[in-house]
Amino acid sequence: MQKFIAVSIIVFLAFFIGVENNQVLAYGWGYKKNTDHKPPDIGEYQGLLDKYGAYYADLSGDKVIYLTFDNGYEAGYTGDILDVLEKEKVPATFFVTGHYVDREPELIKRMVDEGHIVGNHSYHHPDFSTISKGSIQEELEALEQAVAEVSDQEQLKYLRPPRGIFNEQTLKWTSELGYIHVFWSLAFVDWETSKQKGWEYAFDQVMNQIHPGAIVLLHTVSSDNAEALEHLITELKKEGYEFKSLDDLVIKDEIPRPIYGF
Structure with missing residues (x-):
């Protein structure tokens, strides 16, 4: 089931999962690729x-891009990615798990020191639609504490739900806990480390799907992504795109955001 979910998410096919314990439908983030x-x-x-103040893209029409990376484990390429981001002065958000923080504290510290945002991908990477609000809170707070112990970032306000699974209940609960859900509008199958196809493949996948306001999801375990990143940034800058952080996106959003439990 997990493999099916992952594949469905990245090829942008929406699906529904019945949750037997509370009969609440769950959704796998997906849409038709264009x-x-x-x-x-x-x-x-x-x-x-809109109801819960979540994002998947910047819909203003501005020619901006928001780079995000999901980090569940390290394959040796995150340092190279950080080198490129530093060279090109491009900000990014890294959504990390507890396993990653525990194993790679120096990389977490480097992300923060170099001006990037660390986002919450939960501590143990569970399906939020199958656990209680209290358990979700424990997952998020444990990850936040772990990041604070190894870096100067004390709070994590951006959340990417594990496996891209969500429903209205999980959106509501996490909003009440003060988190902003961030999905994505551009991704491709890049996490299969044994099936890398060369940096040109990653480059073409991004360039074919790029659009103003894209929130791009990449995985740092991909050697293709690490090798393609500088080429992508250079080409997209030539085409007039700017790279901004998720903080910039939230600041520019003039729509009043819902506030729960305060």
């Missing part, structure tokens, strides 16, 4: 994201 250089239509998901 190459017309416009944000993909996410259908009824848009209403849920």
Whole structure:
């Protein structure tokens, strides 16, 4: 089931999962892939994201890009990625798990020291739709504490749900806990370390799907991504794109955000 979920997410096919213990439907983040250089239509998901102040793209029409990386374990390429980001003066957000923080404290510290944002991907990477609000809070707070112990970032306000699984209940609960959900509008199958296809493949996948306001999801375990990143940044800058952080996206958002439990 987990493999099916992961594949479905990245090829942008929406699916539904029945949760037997509370009969609440769960959704795997997905949408129809397009190459017309416009944000993909996410259908009824848009209403849920608007209701709970979540993001999948910057819909202002501005020619900006937000780079995000998911880090569950280290394969030796994150340092190279950070080198490129530093050279090109490009900000990024790294969504990390407890396993990653425990194993790679120096990389977490480097991310923060070099001006990047560390995002919350939960401590143990569970399916949020199958656990209680209290358990979700424990997962998020444990990860936040772990990051604070090895870096100067004391709070994590951006959340990417494990496996991209969510429902209205998990959106509501995490909003009440003060987190902002961040999904994505551009991704591809890049996490299979034994099936890398060369940096040109990663480059083409991004360039074919790029659009103004894209929140790009990449995985740092991909050698293709590490090798393609500088080429991508250089080409996208030539095309007039700017790279900004998620903080910039939230600041520019003039729509009042919902506040729960305060």
